[in-house]
Amino acid sequence: MADQEIEEAVSRAIEDAPDRNFRETVDLAVNLRDIDLNDPSNRVDESVVLPEGTGQETSIVVFADGETAVRAEEVADDVLSPEELADLGDNENEAKDLAGDTDFFLAEEALMQDIGRYLGTVLGPRGKMPDPISPDDDVVEMVERLKNSVMIRSGDRRTFHTRVGAEDMSAEEIADNIDVIVRRLEADLEKGPLNIGSIYVKTTMGPAVEVV
Numbered sequence: 205m206a207d208q209e210i211e212e213a214v215s216r217a218i219e220d221a222p223d224r225n226f227r228e229t230v231d232l233a234v235n236l237r238d239i240d241l242n243d244p245s246n247r248v249d250e251s252v253v254l255p256e257g258t259g260q261e262t263s264i265v266v267f268a269d270g271e272t273a274v275r276a277e278e279v280a281d282d283v284l285s286p287e288e289l290a291d292l293g294d295n296e297n298e299a300k301d302l303a304g305d306t307d308f309f310l311a312e313e314a315l316m317q318d319i320g321r322y323l324g325t326v327l328g329p330r331g332k333m334p335d336p337i338s339p340d341d342d343v344v345e346m347v348e349r350l351k352n353s354v355m356i357r358s359g360d361r362r363t364f365h366t367r368v369g370a371e372d373m374s375a376e377e378i379a380d381n382i383d384v385i386v387r388r389l390e391a392d393l394e395k396g397p398l399n400i401g402s403i404y405v406k407t408t409m410g411p412a413v414e415v416v
Contacts, residue, residue: 210386211379213405213415218371221410228408229260230369230378232385232415236362237401239394248358249331251308252366252388256377257352259370264350265302267311267319267334272343279347281306286315293322303327308350309334310343331357356385362401371407378405382415 214230221228239246266276266283276283284292292299303326311319311334319327319334327333335350337343358364366385369378382405393399404412 215375217413221407235401254381
């Protein structure tokens with residue numbers, strides 16, 4: 205159960221947002237402090253599974269062959285073969301478009317080296333290198349988990365953003381998602397809560413409301 209103050213902040217952010225003719229996302233802005241982000245080991249960079257889901261469609265592409273590819277086709281947005289991977293390596297614009305349109309990538313372990321060779325320069329800087337699929341992994345389960353995941357990534361900047369829901373979700377659901385992210389940050393940062401300066405929640409076009 206999320207903290208009551210978080211839920212109240214979410215409610216205020218949604219209520220204060222002006223009416224729009226589209227479904228807005230709800231985003232979290234995190235401001236870090238007292239941390240050297242020039243040191244890559246101090247940077248935040250991981251995926252977090254949101255207990256109430258993202259409230260949005262999450263695009264997932266799988267690089268696979270054989271049985272893994274057949275199973276992935278049931279749940280992924282697209283499944284690309286080794287041959288299609290090689291073709292992408294020859295078409296940088298198409299590779300960039302794919303990277304921009306896709307939230308997460310998965311790839312069989314045997315293809316990871318080829319992905320580094322063909323797509324490393326496109327996916328690496330965007331933080332979208334695939335999670336490897338080992339022979340013992342259930343690709344369907346991996347895709348379903350990623351559908352409810354978001355990236356929290358600071359890079360070398362002290363302020364970063366992540367999606368925590370959509371405006372038609374309940375304040376309690378969004379607050380539960382925020383609570384999970386805050387707890388993960390507190391566990392991962394070197395000084396825990398002391399490295400968090402402030403956190404704000406807002407809809408896409410609405411005003412920011414302080415959470416922490």
